[in-house]
Amino acid sequence: MDNLSKKNIKRKNIAKSCCTLFANDGFLDISISKLAITAGIGKGTIYEYFENKEDIVFELMTCLQEDYDDKFHLNLKIAVTKEEKIYKLFDLFLSKDENILIQKEIYKQFLIICMSKPSDKIIKYNTNLRDKYISLLENIINNYKQSAKIYDTIIGFFIASNSLEKYDLELCIKTFIKTELKIYKENI
Amino acid sequence: MDNLSKKNIKRKNIAKSCCTLFANDGFLDISISKLAITAGIGKGTIYEYFENKEDIVFELMTCLQEDYDDKFHLNLKIAVTKEEKIYKLFDLFLSKDENILIQKEIYKQFLIICMSKPSDKIIKYNTNLRDKYISLLENIINNYKQSAKIYDTIIGFFIASNSLEKYDLELCIKTFIKTELKIYKENI
Amino acid sequence: MDNLSKKNIKRKNIAKSCCTLFANDGFLDISISKLAITAGIGKGTIYEYFENKEDIVFELMTCLQEDYDDKFHLNLKIAVTKEEKIYKLFDLFLSKDENILIQKEIYKQFLIICMSKPSDKIIKYNTNLRDKYISLLENIINNYKQSAKIYDTIIGFFIASNSLEKYDLELCIKTFIKTELKIYKENI
Amino acid sequence: MDNLSKKNIKRKNIAKSCCTLFANDGFLDISISKLAITAGIGKGTIYEYFENKEDIVFELMTCLQEDYDDKFHLNLKIAVTKEEKIYKLFDLFLSKDENILIQKEIYKQFLIICMSKPSDKIIKYNTNLRDKYISLLENIINNYKQSAKIYDTIIGFFIASNSLEKYDLELCIKTFIKTELKIYKENI
DNA sequence: TATGAATGAGGCTTCATTCAT
DNA sequence: CATGAATGAAGCCTCATTCAT
Numbered sequence: 001m002d003n004l005s006k007k008n009i010k011r012k013n014i015a016k017s018c019c020t021l022f023a024n025d026g027f028l029d030i031s032i033s034k035l036a037i038t039a040g041i042g043k044g045t046i047y048e049y050f051e052n053k054e055d056i057v058f059e060l061m062t063c064l065q066e067d068y069d070d071k072f073h074l075n076l077k078i079a080v081t082k083e084e085k086i087y088k089l090f091d092l093f094l095s096k097d098e099n100i101l102i103q104k105e106i107y108k109q110f111l112i113i114c115m116s117k118p119s120d121k122i123i124k125y126n127t128n129l130r131d132k133y134i135s136l137l138e139n140i141i142n143n144y145k146q147s148a149k150i151y152d153t154i155i156g157f158f159i160a161s162n163s164l165e166k167y168d169l170e171l172c173i174k175t176f177i178k179t180e181l182k183i184y185k186e187n188i
Numbered sequence: 189m190d191n192l193s194k195k196n197i198k199r200k201n202i203a204k205s206c207c208t209l210f211a212n213d214g215f216l217d218i219s220i221s222k223l224a225i226t227a228g229i230g231k232g233t234i235y236e237y238f239e240n241k242e243d244i245v246f247e248l249m250t251c252l253q254e255d256y257d258d259k260f261h262l263n264l265k266i267a268v269t270k271e272e273k274i275y276k277l278f279d280l281f282l283s284k285d286e287n288i289l290i291q292k293e294i295y296k297q298f299l300i301i302c303m304s305k306p307s308d309k310i311i312k313y314n315t316n317l318r319d320k321y322i323s324l325l326e327n328i329i330n331n332y333k334q335s336a337k338i339y340d341t342i343i344g345f346f347i348a349s350n351s352l353e354k355y356d357l358e359l360c361i362k363t364f365i366k367t368e369l370k371i372y373k374e375n376i
Numbered sequence: 377m378d379n380l381s382k383k384n385i386k387r388k389n390i391a392k393s394c395c396t397l398f399a400n401d402g403f404l405d406i407s408i409s410k411l412a413i414t415a416g417i418g419k420g421t422i423y424e425y426f427e428n429k430e431d432i433v434f435e436l437m438t439c440l441q442e443d444y445d446d447k448f449h450l451n452l453k454i455a456v457t458k459e460e461k462i463y464k465l466f467d468l469f470l471s472k473d474e475n476i477l478i479q480k481e482i483y484k485q486f487l488i489i490c491m492s493k494p495s496d497k498i499i500k501y502n503t504n505l506r507d508k509y510i511s512l513l514e515n516i517i518n519n520y521k522q523s524a525k526i527y528d529t530i531i532g533f534f535i536a537s538n539s540l541e542k543y544d545l546e547l548c549i550k551t552f553i554k555t556e557l558k559i560y561k562e563n564i
Numbered sequence: 565m566d567n568l569s570k571k572n573i574k575r576k577n578i579a580k581s582c583c584t585l586f587a588n589d590g591f592l593d594i595s596i597s598k599l600a601i602t603a604g605i606g607k608g609t610i611y612e613y614f615e616n617k618e619d620i621v622f623e624l625m626t627c628l629q630e631d632y633d634d635k636f637h638l639n640l641k642i643a644v645t646k647e648e649k650i651y652k653l654f655d656l657f658l659s660k661d662e663n664i665l666i667q668k669e670i671y672k673q674f675l676i677i678c679m680s681k682p683s684d685k686i687i688k689y690n691t692n693l694r695d696k697y698i699s700l701l702e703n704i705i706n707n708y709k710q711s712a713k714i715y716d717t718i719i720g721f722f723i724a725s726n727s728l729e730k731y732d733l734e735l736c737i738k739t740f741i742k743t744e745l746k747i748y749k750e751n752i
Numbered sequence: 753t754a755t756g757a758a759t760g761a762g763g764c765t766t767c768a769t770t771c772a773t
Numbered sequence: 774c775a776t777g778a779a780t781g782a783a784g785c786c787t788c789a790t791t792c793a794t
Contacts, residue, residue: 028216028304031767042776047769112304114351115296116216127353149341149364156344163302165315176337183371191756198757219784230759235786404592404680407788418755423790488680490727491672492592503729525717525740532720539678541691552713559747567777574778595763606780611765 011049014039015059023105027057027112054113058122061110064103065129068092072136085140086150086177089133093158094170108162111155141181150180199237202227203247211293215245215300242301246310249298252291253317256280260324273328274338274365277321281346282358296350299343329369338368387425390415391435399481403433403488430489434498437486440479441505444468448512461516462526462553465509469534470546484538487531517557526556575613578603579623587669591621591676618677622686625674628667629693632656636700649704650714650741653697657722658734672726675719705745714744 017039021030035056036043050056075088087094092104114126130151137147154173161169205227209218220241224231238244263276275282280292302314318339325335342361349357393415397406411432412419426432451464463470468480490502506527513523530549537545581603585594596617600607614620639652651658656668678690694715701711718737725733 026304044776108303112300116214116300123351123353126351130352152344152348153341155347156340159343159347160340163299163311163314164318165311232759402680420755484679487727488676492590492676499727499729502727506728528720528724529717531723532716535719535723536716539675539687539690540694541687608780
């Protein structure tokens with residue numbers, strides 16, 4: 001294995017080891033110091049692998065997305081109806097699985113960074129992420145514009161669920177998907 | 189005028205004087221020091237009127253909403269069609285007016301706080317805000333669930349417009365509203 | 377009543393109204409602001425009657441001592457034996473009465489000021505206070521040096537009771553007094 | 565030398581370097597800033613070694629006690645009579661040596677903290693300190709209760725010497741010790 | 753006489769970042 | 774490579790004191 005690969009693997013490991021910390025404490029309340037302790041490495045070492053805190057969340061998002069992709073493709077085979085397929089696609093927001101709940105929290109932290117400290121890199125990554133999801137949705141419902149709308153709407157529901165007193169995210173998403181599929185059918 | 193009223197007016201004035209600063213620099217990058225200088229008062233004076241930084245954004249949101257309400261009710265009279273009325277309701281996201289653009293930015297800052305440092309007070313305020321908008325929408329389209337969906341979706345579009353490389357917020361919202369109104373009509 | 381008397385009365389009233397606050401929160405943790413609120417007057421008014429925080433505790437001590445003197449002279453009549461008389465003299469440290477407990481706390485605060493911010497005025501007051509007690513003791517046991525020793529020792533016990541994990545102040549004082557009286561008798 | 569030892573040594577050195585500052589200016593009037601400058605280190609570095617200001621006085625007391633113990637054991641060998649031994653034990657309050665005078669001042673500061681900001685840690689430390697002294701006294705005079713009384717009384721004298729206009733601490737302590745030893749003899 | 757709004761100095765503490773080992 | 778001690782800038786907040794009303 002070459003040096004670059006080695007470095008990349010370590011980078012990923014460091015990021016992953018901080019996953020729960022980010023999910024629990026939130027991006028803003030975590031210091032480089034805490035991250036180093038959690039990762040079991042020296043503070044200086046963090047800077048060997050990352051530019052800054054955002055960079056770690058960034059790597060974390062990438063890791064989680066990779067894992068997520070694998071899972072999604074597996075799940076997709078089981079799903080039969082379009083509805084089921086779409087649910088599987090948005091499993092991040094629907095699952096009660098503890099790991100996914102952590103990933104959901106990480107995504108929230110990622111969105112906070114997108115909103116508050118929008119570096120080109122992170123904006124580009126978010127754009128690609130959205131494109132990927134929309135493309136997957138398009139594969140299911142064969143309509144780009146509708147796919148984009150669905151994606152953005154579900155993010156809107158996610159924001160709502162994080163900034164309101166009570167919000168049944170699952171119900172909102174499922175009701176919405178059902179309606180969208182109905183419209184889609186009718187429009188054909 | 190009694191003392192409480194005086195204090196309230198000064199509170200509002202301080203908050204408003206920091207409006208542009210918040211819009212330009214963002215909640216996280218602003219210090220009490222900067223706020224005091226911008227407001228032309230002493231650092232200590234800030235604490236005579238506000239509990240903390242969040243409290244200032246909070247007051248600012250309230251001020252802007254009050255101004256916004258007045259404006260909306262004026263605009264509403266001019267609007268004839270349902271479509272126009274809804275556009276006027278979401279003028280915050282559609283207008284090119286410089287003041288409104290600043291208000292839009294403040295709302296973004298508010299959402300960032302909602303997502304990252306969710307105090308009960310702020311979550312409650314956001315909940316009430318959404319309820320108000322949904323209620324206004326309901327007055328127009330006579331459908332609570334659809335109103336809620338429209339609101340959350342538009343917030344989703346707003347988030348998208350703030351976290352993606354290119355995003356035509358106006359187009360997305362208008363297309364969406366048109367579709368929704370069409371569905372609504374058909375469903376009757 | 378002349379102006380000076382009026383001022384003195386108000387001074388005493390303000391000080392007394394802050395008695396419980398000082399006893400509960402301690403000299404160091406109380407701000408002029410809190411004192412003004414507790415006394416039900418304006419912050420500026422404090423400065424009309426007192427030079428600073430120490431000055432208030434000073435006035436408070438004076439008030440309490442005046443009350444204390446009256447009480448002591450009453451109590452003294454009831455006491456028969458020398459032992460009883462001395463106990464009555466040090467009632468501040470022996471009584472379980474709620475008011476006296478508060479006075480004891482005030483005296484502690486006073487000692488803290490004596491130790492940490494010794495102004496001439498406060499040192500002089502403390503010196504006079506000790507002289508008075510020693511004189512009263514001397515009236516009882518007819519021995520100046522022993523009286524001084526007893527006084528200082530009991531202050532030592534009081535300090536101990538405030539800076540150690542467990543300390544039975546009452547027992548220490550009473551045992552000590554008994555021993556001293558025994559020595560005294562024997563020495564005659 | 566392991567890292568913990570290194571850190572401990574530095575901790576002690578920082579504390580000791582602030583010794584004179586504490587003795588001269590007093591705990592309450594010293595800021596972390598001043599301490600950092602005096603110790604010749606950065607403000608942030610203070611927090612690498614201490615939790616807070618109190619923690620520094622705490623370490624200082626420990627250092628001084630350690631030094632003091634060594635000295636006492638040496639002095640004890642020279643002392644012949646019980647009286648001399650006890651004087652050596654309370655050398656802190658009797659010596660005219662400049663270093664000891666500083667230590668006496670530090671102990672005063674320590675007592676002020678005990679009285680005014682009594683954390684469990686500091687109260688426990690003071691309790692242990694007293695226990696140690698009483699135990700040493702007991703070794704000399706073979707009487708626990710009397711030892712405790714002597715200790716508390718001498719603290720009382722010390723307080724008196726710090727809060728009264730004129731007070732001959734040495735005379736008070738020596739007279740007292742002589743009397744106590746006399747009583748003790750007689751009681752046998 | 754009484755007030756309390758206004759203030760800015762100064763307190764404590766955190767933290768990203770550097771750099772010598 | 775890896776480290777973590779050292780730092781000082783910068784943040785938040787408190788408060789005694791002043792002064793115009």
